[in-house]
Amino acid sequence: QITLKESGPTLVKPTQTLTLTCNFSGFSLSTLGMGVAWIRQPPGEALEWLALIFWDDDKHYTPSLKSRLTITKDTTKNQVVLVVTNVDPVDTATYFCAHIATMPTSSNYYYAMDVWGQGTTVTVSS
Amino acid sequence: EVVMTQSPATLSVSPGDRATLSCRASQSVNSNVAWYQQRPGQAPRLLTYGASTRATGIPARFSGSGFGTEFSLTISSLQSEDFGVYYCQHYKNWPPQYTFGQGTKLEIK
Numbered sequence: 001q002i003t004l005k006e007s008g009p010t011l012v013k014p015t016q017t018l019t020l021t022c023n024f025s026g027f028s029l030s031t032l033g034m035g036v037a038w039i040r041q042p043p044g045e046a047l048e049w050l051a052l053i054f055w056d057d058d059k060h061y062t063p064s065l066k067s068r069l070t071i072t073k074d075t076t077k078n079q080v081v082l083v084v085t086n087v088d089p090v091d092t093a094t095y096f097c098a099h100i101a102t103m104p105t106s107s108n109y110y111y112a113m114d115v116w117g118q119g120t121t122v123t124v125s126s
Numbered sequence: 127e128v129v130m131t132q133s134p135a136t137l138s139v140s141p142g143d144r145a146t147l148s149c150r151a152s153q154s155v156n157s158n159v160a161w162y163q164q165r166p167g168q169a170p171r172l173l174t175y176g177a178s179t180r181a182t183g184i185p186a187r188f189s190g191s192g193f194g195t196e197f198s199l200t201i202s203s204l205q206s207e208d209f210g211v212y213y214c215q216h217y218k219n220w221p222p223q224y225t226f227g228q229g230t231k232l233e234i235k
Contacts, residue, residue, distance in 0.1 A: 037224070039224075046213065046226055046227070046228045046229050047162075047164075047170065047213055047215075047226040047229075048226065049223070049224035049225070049226065052222060052224075054222075058222075060221055060222045060223065062223070063127070063223075096169055096170075103175050103176065103179070103181075105157060105175070105176030105177075105179055106157075106176065106179075107156070107157060107176075108156075108157075108158075108176070108219075110158060110160065110175040110176045110179075110217055111217055111222065112160055112172055112175040112181070112217075113160075113162075113170070113172060113215075113224075114172045114181060114182075116169035116170055116171070117169065118169055119169055
């Protein structure tokens with residue numbers, strides 16, 4: 001059974017750096033095809049994908065936030081860490097991590113977010 | 127960048143009725159679309175991927191369809207636990223990138 005759990009500070013001041021950790025179990029991020037993504041959701045708003053990391057350490061970021069995000073993995077600890085620099089009140093959100101599974105389709109593959117953590121809420125305020 | 131536009135913003139449906147949610151892509155995305163359900167206070171749950179393949183454990187009353195720019199999620203007979211917000215998602219193969227729609231709130235009529 002795959003589970004993920006996010007952790008991090010609940011309150012961060014503007015301009016500071018936010019570090020979020022995703023602890024997971026039930027899979028290894030060194031296994032072919034595995035990945036972990038970070039997604040956030042401001043209060044009352046839609047989901048926004050932030051970053052993802054694959055088993056081979058391939059990393060990708062949403063273009064609008066790429067300069068402020070860094071995603072890393074520690075396969076020995078079963079952890080994925082997301083760092084967000086220079087935070088602003090607009091970064092106030094619930095942050096989720098999710099397992100990415102390679103799902104075969106009739107014509108290709110879909111890298112679906114098949115299991116999600118419960119989310120951790122972060123407020124950016126002075 | 128692909129933009130995913132969902133309609134309607136809110137859909138009011140009675141239990142037992144059929145609900146159809148729509149999602150339009152700003153350019154062709156083939157079948158690279160998934161649907162997620164989010165109940166209040168919970169994390170999203172994967173419903174379908176590849177436009178029409180149901181995820182493991184998802185009831186048969188949920189069906190996805192579409193190709194290119196027009197996609198839909200149909201719930202054949204609404205149950206009380208089906209109410210919440212539904213999001214469509216596009217996955218771009220290269221460079222890997224995800225885009226969510228703005229969501230459709232499915233509420234009890």
